[in-house]
Amino acid sequence: MAIFTALLVSSIAILLSGASPIKAFSALAVGAFGTRDNLIETVVKATPLIIAGLGVALAFRGGLFNIGVEGQLFIGSIVAVLVGTNFDLPKIINVPLVMLAGALAGALLAAFSGYLKAWHGAHEVITTIMMNYIVLRIITWAIGANGPLRKPLSIVPETRSLFESARLPLLISDTRLHMGIVIALALAAGVYFLLFRTVLGVEIRIVGKNLHAAKYVGINVKRNIVLTMALSGGLAGLAGAIQVMGIPPYNFTTGFNVGYGFDSLAVAVLGSIHPVGVVFSALLFGAMDAGARLMQLRAKVPIDIITLLQGLILMFVAANQIIRSLYHLPAPSKEDSVNLTQSWGGE
Amino acid sequence: MKNNKDPILSLHNITKSFGSVVANDSIYFDLYPQEIQVLLGENGAGKSTLMKILYGMYQADQGEILINQQKVVIQDPNDALRLGIGMVHQHFMLVPVMTVTENLMLGDEKTKGNAFGKLSKLDRETVRQEIIALGNKYGLQVNPDAVVEDLSVGEAQRVEILKVLYKGADILILDEPTAVLTPQETSELFEIMRSLIKQGKSIIFITHKLKEVLAVADRIAVLRNGKVVGHTTPAESSIEELALLMVGREVLLTATKGQSHPGKVVLNIKDLSIKSKSEVMVVKNFSLQLRAGEIYGIAGVQGNGQSELIEAITGLMQPHSGHIIILNKDVTHSSPRQITLVGTAHVPEDRQKHGLVLGFSVATNLVLQTYYLPPFSNGWVIYPEKVEENADEKIDEFDIRTPSRDALVSNLSGGNQQKVIIARELSRPINLLIINQPTRGLDVGSIEYIHKRIIEARDKGVAVLLVSAELDEILSLSDRIGVMYAGELVAEMDAKGANREQLGLYMTGSKKEKMLKENINQ
Ligand SMILES: Nc1ncnc2c1ncn2[C@@H]1O[C@H](COP(=O)(O)OP(=O)(O)OP(=O)(O)O)[C@@H](O)[C@H]1O
Ligand SMILES: [Mg+2]
Numbered sequence: 001m002a003i004f005t006a007l008l009v010s011s012i013a014i015l016l017s018g019a020s021p022i023k024a025f026s027a028l029a030v031g032a033f034g035t036r037d038n039l040i041e042t043v044v045k046a047t048p049l050i051i052a053g054l055g056v057a058l059a060f061r062g063g064l065f066n067i068g069v070e071g072q073l074f075i076g077s078i079v080a081v082l083v084g085t086n087f088d089l090p091k092i093i094n095v096p097l098v099m100l101a102g103a104l105a106g107a108l109l110a111a112f113s114g115y116l117k118a119w120h121g122a123h124e125v126i127t128t129i130m131m132n133y134i135v136l137r138i139i140t141w142a143i144g145a146n147g148p149l150r151k152p153l154s155i156v157p158e159t160r161s162l163f164e165s166a167r168l169p170l171l172i173s174d175t176r177l178h179m180g181i182v183i184a185l186a187l188a189a190g191v192y193f194l195l196f197r198t199v200l201g202v203e204i205r206i207v208g209k210n211l212h213a214a215k216y217v218g219i220n221v222k223r224n225i226v227l228t229m230a231l232s233g234g235l236a237g238l239a240g241a242i243q244v245m246g247i248p249p250y251n252f253t254t255g256f257n258v259g260y261g262f263d264s265l266a267v268a269v270l271g272s273i274h275p276v277g278v279v280f281s282a283l284l285f286g287a288m289d290a291g292a293r294l295m296q297l298r299a300k301v302p303i304d305i306i307t308l309l310q311g312l313i314l315m316f317v318a319a320n321q322i323i324r325s326l327y328h329l330p331a332p333s334k335e336d337s338v339n340l341t342q343s344w345g346g347e
Numbered sequence: 348m349k350n351n352k353d354p355i356l357s358l359h360n361i362t363k364s365f366g367s368v369v370a371n372d373s374i375y376f377d378l379y380p381q382e383i384q385v386l387l388g389e390n391g392a393g394k395s396t397l398m399k400i401l402y403g404m405y406q407a408d409q410g411e412i413l414i415n416q417q418k419v420v421i422q423d424p425n426d427a428l429r430l431g432i433g434m435v436h437q438h439f440m441l442v443p444v445m446t447v448t449e450n451l452m453l454g455d456e457k458t459k460g461n462a463f464g465k466l467s468k469l470d471r472e473t474v475r476q477e478i479i480a481l482g483n484k485y486g487l488q489v490n491p492d493a494v495v496e497d498l499s500v501g502e503a504q505r506v507e508i509l510k511v512l513y514k515g516a517d518i519l520i521l522d523e524p525t526a527v528l529t530p531q532e533t534s535e536l537f538e539i540m541r542s543l544i545k546q547g548k549s550i551i552f553i554t555h556k557l558k559e560v561l562a563v564a565d566r567i568a569v570l571r572n573g574k575v576v577g578h579t580t581p582a583e584s585s586i587e588e589l590a591l592l593m594v595g596r597e598v599l600l601t602a603t604k605g606q607s608h609p610g611k612v613v614l615n616i617k618d619l620s621i622k623s624k625s626e627v628m629v630v631k632n633f634s635l636q637l638r639a640g641e642i643y644g645i646a647g648v649q650g651n652g653q654s655e656l657i658e659a660i661t662g663l664m665q666p667h668s669g670h671i672i673i674l675n676k677d678v679t680h681s682s683p684r685q686i687t688l689v690g691t692a693h694v695p696e697d698r699q700k701h702g703l704v705l706g707f708s709v710a711t712n713l714v715l716q717t718y719y720l721p722p723f724s725n726g727w728v729i730y731p732e733k734v735e736e737n738a739d740e741k742i743d744e745f746d747i748r749t750p751s752r753d754a755l756v757s758n759l760s761g762g763n764q765q766k767v768i769i770a771r772e773l774s775r776p777i778n779l780l781i782i783n784q785p786t787r788g789l790d791v792g793s794i795e796y797i798h799k800r801i802i803e804a805r806d807k808g809v810a811v812l813l814v815s816a817e818l819d820e821i822l823s824l825s826d827r828i829g830v831m832y833a834g835e836l837v838a839e840m841d842a843k844g845a846n847r848e849q850l851g852l853y854m855t856g857s858k859k860e861k862m863l864k865e866n867i868n869q
Contacts, residue, residue, distance in 0.1 A: 197728060197729050197731065198727055198728055198729060199718065199719045199724050199726065199727055199728070199729060200727075201729075202711070202718050202719075202729060205704075205707075206704055206707075206715075209704045209705070209706045209707065210700075210703075210704045210705070210706075212700045212701050213700075213701055213702070213703065213704050213715070215663060215683060215701075216661075216663065216683060216693070216695060216701040216702065217683070217684075217715050217716060218662070218682055218683035218684025218685075218686075218687055219684075220682070220684075
């Protein structure tokens, strides 16, 4: 519904910019799904969004607003690069090793924010944003001129490429489609299982919904907060690692991951904080990214329209009350549906 | 009776379903000017639903609402307020961190504030004055500058009523306001209600306490299973008749129980003192020995340290000094989970705050204390089929009225929410049952049932510590009674010899007895 309304509203914007909405959106669709390569591009773009989006969703379920995905994703990438450019082990060991390193880096970073919240009451929104800045600065330094990770003799800030043994295998050779999507889907299933079928998941969700009840039930709330943040950051870090491991030229430059961290917040919200929803909304965002260029080319629509469309979708989702009353829909009434305003409130 | 006048409010043929549950089934209801009409009915009978329809929170599937013989459409609470209908909800709806004045100003048209939503000093002062004026007019004194979270429940309630009056309501809906009030606060509320009636207001009053019904009602409407099953007046009725009308069968109003057979000491509290967050000593040198197979009732006006005592025993709060020993294990500084695992069950005072996760299903809430244990889990993975099986069993056994086991517990009626907690806490192997206000908000039929279950637990050898604001409940369930006043155990007696008057004296602190330290030798 939100998507439909957003399409409607952005059509108006396209009209105002003097182009045809139908032409624009059909170009968008072709750009995203029209050919095999376009479809692959959609999937490739969606992959990190799925994984990081799962991280955001997990934190949301635990009542935590992990706005530090961007930083956790970056640190995941950079640590993956660090390991993947220094170790050249057999692929079967090296790929998991590099992924693990990235995930661990993100997890540690987020867990620190979790620790600050649980033991010192510092709000995770503030601390994770601060971490974003810190990570950004460190990376700028590390890949900047004379930085330790700077690729020798390169004129742009970038790292060396990962050893072949640290790169993700391709699913279809001679395309960009790498193993990442398989991992992402497996993780979605894993997060679903974790949240709804495990003891830890139930505890995360109890803490997220009712802190008082969590204490009454005897959950170790502090430990739970740190753990939730670690898992969330771990997913973000893994998303970062998979980006550098899956996409040529298999290195880290400033710029290339920018925005994924924040888009994944949007993806989680649009996906109703549910693993299945996250997969679909990530694919949608991936499609919009992938199709944007063709839309611009064919319909002469500024590429910013895509950003507008994403923003609108998000706004309508967040304001789902408006949408509900607009279309006379009933309120959600199942345990795995969530009320966003509630999870933002933290209690 | 004011039958010569026309009704100020009429509900015609109101029907409302939630999925397969028909909460209101072609209901006709009239309210006359300046009357207090009591809406009586079992838990889940549809009282709150009907009132929420009237207040615009739900839309009826069918039927119409007439105010002064005029058909009206009530889309939302703003419409209701415009038509002079105000509602005080079963669960509080105030913002705890704001002052009374600020709470009243929320969402108020008169004080929209400037373009940035900032409220001017002037507005604030006007509202303050108005609160004081309203308070004087209706005998509803509250401090307009008090922060809501610091108020007692009775005061918070008054603020809720003030809020409704402030918005100009003529018809007041009070949904179970007395469930959380002390007897004193209740009689104060009745004074307020009478004075409101005198000044031209009309009131719909929901309660499960039949004594109150007889004390305050002009007329009584009885709801059962979403249908109106009868009308009566206090003069034509009695408690027994009301109970019969409500539940549709004879109800035992006082619990029957056999002789108790106290066994070994299960809970031993030694010299316990507790400091509140604001560093006030709220429980002082409290000692108590509770034995297997007995029910120990703690009587007392709310706010005399009972809640803190319970929180300390259950591990939710750290005591200042003293010891708590459960079955020879010192649990003074144990976590709530450790205390649960030695076989303690706890029915908390505030069911929505501690006892339930409102956004979870009935099934999940029923395993909130056991989800990590077999058979529901192997410690890591949860077995949903077992959780569902358990839910079906408990819903059946405890007669929990819910559309399904997967329904969110927030959609259950207040009484049925309580049943979910009771079912969960009573149906696992326990040695000690700590139960605070077990029947708050429950109908007489459910009270009868829950009392029976508590006595059954006792007879199986569970030690029961009961805290209740209802003297009748204390008197009919307890084997021994202790009275708490100002954080101290001021009296302890055998329930057989106890009576209301004597307890009342201890509860208000006008009488104090050297504690009878009976059989201290364990
Ligand atoms: N939002 C909702 N969604 C689904 N079912 C609901 C909802 N609200 C109420 N019900 C159902 O409607 C029935 C009537 O509920 P209601 O809250 O009106 O009862 P009540 O008479 O106020 O009971 P109590 O005395 O326990 O407060 C119950 O079976 C309840 O489960
Ligand atoms: Mg109700």
